[in-house]
Amino acid sequence: MAAMVSSTDKRVVPAATNGVNSWGLGDGQAIPWEYAPAPEARDLVTLKERYGLFINGRSVAATGGGTFTTVDPATEQPLARVARATTADVDKAVRAARRAQSRSWGQLPGKERAKYLFRISRILQERSREFAVLESMDSGKPIKESRDVDVPLAASHFWYYAGWADKLDYAFPGRVARPLGVAAQIIPWNFPLLMLAWKIAPALAAGNTVVLKPASTTPLSALLFADVCVQADLPPGTVNIVTGPGEIGMDLVTHKLVDKVAFTGSTEIGRRIARGVAGTDKALTLELGGKAANIVFDDAPLDQAIEGIVNGIYFNQGEVCCAGSRLLVQESIAEPLIDKLKDRLATIRVGDPLDKNTDVGAINSKSQLDKITELVQSGIDEGADIYQPACDLPDRGYFFRPTLFTNVAQSHRIAREEIFGPVLSVLTFRTPEEAIEKANNTVYGLSAGVWTDKGSRILEMVSRLKAGVVWANTFNRFDPTSPFGGYKDSGFGREGGMHGLHAYVRLEDR
Amino acid sequence: MAAPTDTRIEVRKTYKLYIGGAFPRTESGRSYLVSAADGAPLANACRASRKDLREAVRAARKAHVDWAARTAMNRGQVLYRVAELMEGRRDQFAGEVALAEGLRDGRAREVVDRAIDRWVWYAGWADKISQVLGSANPVAAPYFNFTIPEATGVVGLVAPETSSLLGLVSRLAPPLVSGNAVVLIASETRPLPAVTLSEVLATSDVPGGVVNVLTGLKAELVPVLAAHGDVDALDTWGVPEAMRLATEQAAADDIKRLSRRPTTVDEARFDWLDDRATERPEWIAAFLEMKTVWHPIGM
Numbered sequence: 001m002a003a004m005v006s007s008t009d010k011r012v013v014p015a016a017t018n019g020v021n022s023w024g025l026g027d028g029q030a031i032p033w034e035y036a037p038a039p040e041a042r043d044l045v046t047l048k049e050r051y052g053l054f055i056n057g058r059s060v061a062a063t064g065g066g067t068f069t070t071v072d073p074a075t076e077q078p079l080a081r082v083a084r085a086t087t088a089d090v091d092k093a094v095r096a097a098r099r100a101q102s103r104s105w106g107q108l109p110g111k112e113r114a115k116y117l118f119r120i121s122r123i124l125q126e127r128s129r130e131f132a133v134l135e136s137m138d139s140g141k142p143i144k145e146s147r148d149v150d151v152p153l154a155a156s157h158f159w160y161y162a163g164w165a166d167k168l169d170y171a172f173p174g175r176v177a178r179p180l181g182v183a184a185q186i187i188p189w190n191f192p193l194l195m196l197a198w199k200i201a202p203a204l205a206a207g208n209t210v211v212l213k214p215a216s217t218t219p220l221s222a223l224l225f226a227d228v229c230v231q232a233d234l235p236p237g238t239v240n241i242v243t244g245p246g247e248i249g250m251d252l253v254t255h256k257l258v259d260k261v262a263f264t265g266s267t268e269i270g271r272r273i274a275r276g277v278a279g280t281d282k283a284l285t286l287e288l289g290g291k292a293a294n295i296v297f298d299d300a301p302l303d304q305a306i307e308g309i310v311n312g313i314y315f316n317q318g319e320v321c322c323a324g325s326r327l328l329v330q331e332s333i334a335e336p337l338i339d340k341l342k343d344r345l346a347t348i349r350v351g352d353p354l355d356k357n358t359d360v361g362a363i364n365s366k367s368q369l370d371k372i373t374e375l376v377q378s379g380i381d382e383g384a385d386i387y388q389p390a391c392d393l394p395d396r397g398y399f400f401r402p403t404l405f406t407n408v409a410q411s412h413r414i415a416r417e418e419i420f421g422p423v424l425s426v427l428t429f430r431t432p433e434e435a436i437e438k439a440n441n442t443v444y445g446l447s448a449g450v451w452t453d454k455g456s457r458i459l460e461m462v463s464r465l466k467a468g469v470v471w472a473n474t475f476n477r478f479d480p481t482s483p484f485g486g487y488k489d490s491g492f493g494r495e496g497g498m499h500g501l502h503a504y505v506r507l508e509d510r
Numbered sequence: 511m512a513a514p515t516d517t518r519i520e521v522r523k524t525y526k527l528y529i530g531g532a533f534p535r536t537e538s539g540r541s542y543l544v545s546a547a548d549g550a551p552l553a554n555a556c557r558a559s560r561k562d563l564r565e566a567v568r569a570a571r572k573a574h575v576d577w578a579a580r581t582a583m584n585r586g587q588v589l590y591r592v593a594e595l596m597e598g599r600r601d602q603f604a605g606e607v608a609l610a611e612g613l614r615d616g617r618a619r620e621v622v623d624r625a626i627d628r629w630v631w632y633a634g635w636a637d638k639i640s641q642v643l644g645s646a647n648p649v650a651a652p653y654f655n656f657t658i659p660e661a662t663g664v665v666g667l668v669a670p671e672t673s674s675l676l677g678l679v680s681r682l683a684p685p686l687v688s689g690n691a692v693v694l695i696a697s698e699t700r701p702l703p704a705v706t707l708s709e710v711l712a713t714s715d716v717p718g719g720v721v722n723v724l725t726g727l728k729a730e731l732v733p734v735l736a737a738h739g740d741v742d743a744l745d746t747w748g749v750p751e752a753m754r755l756a757t758e759q760a761a762a763d764d765i766k767r768l769s770r771r772p773t774t775v776d777e778a779r780f781d782w783l784d785d786r787a788t789e790r791p792e793w794i795a796a797f798l799e800m801k802t803v804w805h806p807i808g809m
Contacts, residue, residue, distance in 0.1 A: 156650065173642075267765065274762030279755035281773050286765065462803050463660075472805045479649035483657050483802050488742070489765045494800050497647055499657065509786055 035349060038356040040143045045134045051082045051219065053089055053243060054226035056096035057236025063088045068244070070219055073140035074353050074362040074397040082219045085244040090211070090251040093240040097182040097209040098257045100237030105209050106179060108235075110166030117162030117204060119232040124155035127228070131221060135193055136353040138220040140362030140398065141316050143354050146193075153478055154197035157496075160480035161201035164501055168206065171498050177505040179207030180283055181259030184252040186273070187222075188265045189215035189364050190319040190420075195264055196222050198495045200239060201480075206504040208260065211240045213252055217365045219243040250276060258282060260504065264321075266418075267444075267489050285493025285503045287321065287485055289418040290446030293439035294324030294475060295461065297432075298333045300451035304473065306340050309424070312449060312475035314348060314402050317360050318422040319368070321490075322447035324475050326415060327426045328435050334428045338406060346389040348402050360422055363398040372400055372421030379405050379414035384425070410441055418444070432457065440466045445487030449475045468494070525555045525701070527562060527725065528708035530569030531718015536562050542727070544701060547612025555701045558726035560734045563693065566722035567740050570664045570691035573719025578661045578689030586636030588715045589686060593629035595710045596622075603675060603703060610674045610700040624783055625679040631789050632683035639688060639794055652807040659798040661689035662767055663742035666735040668728065668757075670748045674700035675707065676782040681747055684793035686720065690743075693722045695735060697748065701725040729753070736760040743767035743797050747777065769796040 050067065052059035066084035071077060085093075100106070105113070124131065131154075132147040141150070168177040183203045187195035192214055203210050214222035222241050229239045242248060246269070253261050253276040260283045263273050267288040277284050294312050296305050312324025329337050353361030363369040380386055388401040400421055408415050408425040415425050429435040439448055448467040450458055458472045468486045471477060478484065483494035493503045525544075526533040538559035544552045556562075577585070596603065600622055608618035640658055647655040665685040670677030674697045685692055696704035708723040724731060732753055736744055737760040744766050749757050754773075761768055771777060782788055 270765060271762055274765065275759045278758030278762055281770075288765065458805065462801070467801070468799065469802045470804070472803060474653065474804055474806050477649070477651065477653060477804050479647070479651065479655070481647040482649050482655050482804070483645075483647070483800050485800070487799050487801075491765060492767050492799075494802075497657065497802075498645055499800050507792060 035357045037352075039352065040133055040136075040354045040356055042133060042137065042354060044130045045137065047080050049080060051080055051223045051243070053083045053085055053093070054223065054229070054239070054241040055089070055093045056240065057230065057234075059226065062086055062244070068216065070138060070217065072137050073217075073364055074394070076396050076398070079138060080220065082223070082243050085242040085248050087248065087251045090242055090248050090255060093211045093242050094182060094184070094252070094255045094257050096237035097211050097240050100235055101179070101181055101209040104235035105204070105238040106207050108207075110168065110207075113204065113207065114162045114165035116232060116234055117158050117165060117201065120228055120234070121155045121158035121162060123228045123231055124151065124158065128152065128155065131193060131224060133354070134224055135221045136361065139189060139192055139218045140353050140364050142358040142361040143356055144358065145316060150191055150194045153480070154193045157194075157197040157480040158201045161205040161501075164202075165205040168501070168505065171501050172505070172507055174510060175507040176510055177206065177501070178508055180504060180506055181208060182257055183208045183210045183260040183262060183504065184255065184258040185210055185212045186249045186252065186263045186265065187212065187214055189218040190316060190321070192218040193221040193225065196225060198264075199262055202495070202500045203260075203262075203504050204238065206501060208504055209238050211242060211252055211258075213242050213244070213249050216243065216245055253277060260284075262493075262503065263287070270491060283503070285485075285495070286491035287493070287495060288489060288491040289444055290321045290323065290486065290490050291326060291416065291418055291442045291444045292322055292324045292447040292449065292467065293326045293328050293465075294449035295328045295435050295439060295451065296330065296333070296337065297452035297454075297457065298330040299453045301453065301473070302333070302337060302340065305451040306337070306344050308449065308451065308473070308475040309341060310344055310348070313424045314360055314422050315476050317363055317400070319364060319420050320476065321418075322469060322476065324447070324449050325419060325424060327424055328438055329426060329428050330435075331428045331430050338426060341404065342387055342389070345387070345402050345404060348389065348391070350391050350399060350401065351394055360402060363400050363421065366398055368420065369398040369400060372419055372423065375414060375417060375419045375421075376403060376423055379408070379412060379423075379425070382412045382414075384408045384412055384414060410438060416442065432461070436461065436464050443489040446485075446490035447471065522553070525553050525705045525725065527556050527558055528705070528712065528721070528723040529562065529566045530573070530722065531712065533708075533712070536726070538562070544699070546609040552609060552702060555705070555725040558724040558731060560731070562724060563731055563734050564738070566693045566724060567664060567738055569719035570693050570722055571740055573717055574661070574663055574689070574691035577691055577717055577720045580689070582637035582640065585687065585689060586633045589629055589633035589636065589683065591714045592710060592716065593626045593633065595714050596626045596629065599706070599710060600626075602706060606703045606706055607675050610702055611672070620783070621676045625676045628676070628679050628789065629683055632687050632794070635791065635794055636687050639791065639798075642791060643795055643798065647802070649804075654805050654807055655802065657800050657802045659688065659795070660801055661685075662797045662799050663690060664740060665690045665692045665743045665745060665797055666738070666741040667692050667694040667745040668732055668735070668748040669694055669696050669704060670777055670780070670782075671697045671699065671750070672778045673780070673782045675703040677747075677780070678704055678707065680782055680788045681745055681793075682721065685743075685745070685797040687794050688798055690797050691720045693735065693741065694724065695728060695731050695748070696723060696725045698726070698728050732757055733760060736766070737763065739764050741766065743769065745769045747771045767797070769793075
């Protein structure tokens, strides 16, 4: 999650033409640079032609043999055929999980569960490059990020929760923590492997078994994870993975043998899932959309803030639920800050996700690209001023330029709706009160950022911002020990840390 | 010469709503007859309307800000004072609970005493819950990182139908401890102890609007409470079985936090006198949001 450009990783070649990249003199007019290609080797990944569902420890075809294609969003070329699960397959997976919960995994002492989870963490570390390359191929995210963020964090998530498996008594003093049973887990396409780890690690640590449904555009890293489960000798049925369209996700949520539902994705689908568990005893956690305010005061360290703003909204193409998509700048520094930001935008490298220099990769799918395009158009139509650096986009693939809107009103759709793309809306404020008012003026409450040199102001802002994660003088940091989750329509429940365990246990009296 | 007591006409109490610290009658001008457990008529209670409910939510939203901003110790003292004032009204509560629930006098007194003690138990949590449920998180990078609980906001509370005072207090105290404001729908058939409790709240130091008490028909009020966009969380303990599904579905539409009675628990048979079952920090945690804060460490 480090700053998107570090001074050591660019090979600088002055270019004669087109001013593709620039540095420092304002508005893309300055010294142009060019970067030699630095492609990551793809041959670490052996793609299968077909991938099955992972049920009861084995790869199986879907009932009826249906499949769908997953494509590389950077090239629009198909990567593999993946089994399209049916309602019957979901039932098989849940029953396998149920059996494993009552007969094998659920019977293991915490000490033994821990060792399995440590194993998984180690295997993820050992095969990290393979996972990183596959993740970038299937999702479009820059290899720099899958290599340095997604995969190491996924491994450390398993590591962290492994240690909890035999220490649950210390997490819930005065109570005995029992597993809930079978967890149905549905994850999005923006961090496919990392979200898998966030879901599976605490569930298994607490003694639950899982049926996980990855997003239909990014199933491959989950199916490679199935191989990790096999390598780790995890008891069959402990982890089951079903791939397919959204409807089978609802089959999973409403299955009567499911005890716990965990979902990360849009608020709209979150509502449907909450309705799906209504009237039952199923436990539910939801991690939904966001429209985070990133607030910059006039005493903020400006250069650090610029890096934080860029990281906040252009990390992972802005396809991040906690992205800092609303920049609130104190009026007195708005002009110099926006100038600096435009300069910085001109240095962002958009392109091949597998290129180690790439800062912004491909948008995950055509439909997501269309959604971003539509919302950006609404920003123009509603009267905001658009700025995009002059950068060449690849001929094929789903790419979108880093985009900045100024003169944005709170009523504009680009200030209210989650875009889930590399699009920043800039608003201004005069007083701290106004900043808080504007920051909280959203149905969402996942994250927020504050930039100022004044400690007491940070703490006051922190206590008044309605958001589950507040980054002060930083942004978009994640760690397995750090709870993550939303206020308001951004969902409920926490993932990560000791609080993340709570979502997977039933507390009984001692 | 007849003793004056023989001819004295009793001054009856008008049972009103409690909204924003005041005691209005329902704007709808409606009431319903409340009877004792033995069928004897007791009083006309207000049959609150959806407009009353909206007013109550508005009052709660306003009051929540100040209540949550109080120091934890102050909230604890204020809630403890509710116990102090109830102690002085033990006889009144015991009489009402005995009539409403058909309890013998001794049993009714036990219920009232336990309700008072429950306020004391929960009040003591106010300045401890952050320490027990918060955390400092050892992230693998140079950042200071901590997690603190905060009140969710406005909580809708459908009070237990059977246990009109002890059940109500057991569900009401937990959300208040951390700084939530509450809109509660009292037991429909046994609403009078809740109204008397509101009179205690009004004369204690609980700021007006922090607790709002509505009496009326659950079939009319619960759907409005469950669907209200400015209610952040819903306690469904007292939702009638037939309304459970629709209530939870309505709550899903604006991602309300639900505190649900397990389907395996029969509300009418739940033992509210069981301290272990009813004095639980988890019940406080159900109305909390965890906030995690990061800051870099460096010179």
